[in-house]
Amino acid sequence: MKNKFLYKLRSGKNPKFIYYAINACRLLMPKFFFRMRLHNRLETLSRRNDRTYIEQRVNYYNKLTGPIKLPSTAPHLAEHKIGKQKVYFFDTYQYTRWFPVRFQWGFCPGDVTYIPQYPSIVKSRPLTLHNENSVIMKLDKVRHFIFVNDKKTFESKKNMVIFRGKVKGKTSRKKFMEMYFHHPMCDLGDVSKNTTDPKEWQTEKKTIQEHLDYKFILALEGNDVASNLKWVMSSNSIAVMPQPTCETWFMEGTLIPNYHYIEIKPDFSDLESRLQYYIEHIDEAQEIIKHANEYVKQFKNRKRENLISLLVLEKYFKVTGQHAL
Known part of the structure; x- marks a missing residue:
């Protein structure tokens, strides 16, 4: 038990208690605050020097070309609740809260190595042809996105x-x-x-x-x-x-x-x-x-990463005939 405790202190991985504390605070903030700001946040893209780069990444993650009609059974954002896979909820909620709860989407949490039947948000997708239905977002980032400052040559x-x-x-x-x-x-x-x-x-x-x-x-x-x-x-x-x-x-x-x-x-x-x-x-x-x-x-600019995430979702909702703006 002692070794396990010491390992957690020294592992070099992201501390989960900080991650959960930040996300618990996000749940307390009213969604309308973000929806009111969505248009202005997305508009910042037109003023950025790296606009082309951002658009390339958005289109890399979200390969959808519309129009696409989601099945009537696709869940609404209003149904997006905390489940067993809490990190997948928190990492999507950080951005879904910017959009109307009436919007529908597909969401496949976990380690996904298959192509969903209809366009869905995933953490991972197979590197195969015709994987457009797998729309990537930055999920389970507390475990996956760790960087180091290595001083050893x-x-x-x-x-x-x-x-x-x-x-x-x-x-x-x-x-x-x-x-x-x-x-x-x-x-x-x-x-x-x-x-x-x-x-x-x-x-x-x-x-x-x-x-x-x-x-x-x-x-x-x-x-x-x-x-x-x-x-x-x-x-x-x-x-x-x-x-x-x-x-x-x-x-x-x-x-x-x-x-x-x-x-x-x-x-x-x-x-x-x-x-x-x-x-x-x-x-x-x-x-x-x-x-x-x-x-x-390229992944260390937090403000830009957040904008790309919002744009990936915005494209998803637009292509599927749903418009927030």
Whole structure:
């Protein structure tokens, strides 16, 4: 119990009690206050120097082209209440409160790897053709959107790759553990509970700072995306992974292999050779770190991120024949 408590204090992850406190306060604020300001907030787009960039991101997350008619059974915003998945409610409510409660929408909380039957708000979508019905918003951000200030240089880090994550029920992660658990260039550990996988895989969690002792950090997809990818790409270590199959607000589908991260084959067979290459080619490794850090910067402008979120929803309601303005 003591170790678990100390880990929470030192993990480097976003403290959830602050997140819940902020969102509890949001629930106390009258919705009409935001609806009155919606027009003016959206109008700020026309005065921004980065308007084109913002519009590109809005259209990336929301690929819908109208008009589209939602089914009559689609829920209204008035029905949007706190359920078991509280973070998904809070992360959507932050923006749905700006719009009339009579509006209808589709909403699929959780790790979504399928395409909804009709246009719906999701955290994640598969990187496939015809995924327009999956409209991405920045959800479960308290867990996914973590960035670090890494003061350790790449050269000073261990010539190894580290992985700490849940393996239970995740086929690709289990395969990786079976292939590389005893490999001298790998520090691997399974933090799953109540698992039937090998006991030797089981280990305690490591803090983010402890991960940063390693040159390479494995970013393997679990149920959908690799949740550690954001903070890894903000560090002086390098994410190692196959090309992603899903994406979130982080736009994983736009990442360039061996430019933003080190790509390995989906069967993991070339892991050792890929690591050894970048151990021997420090300059190329540092270029990847530079590009990854630059990519992350676009998500750190909170005011702009909030505007993009509102515009994604506004486009959703317009395309589906609902007009707030």
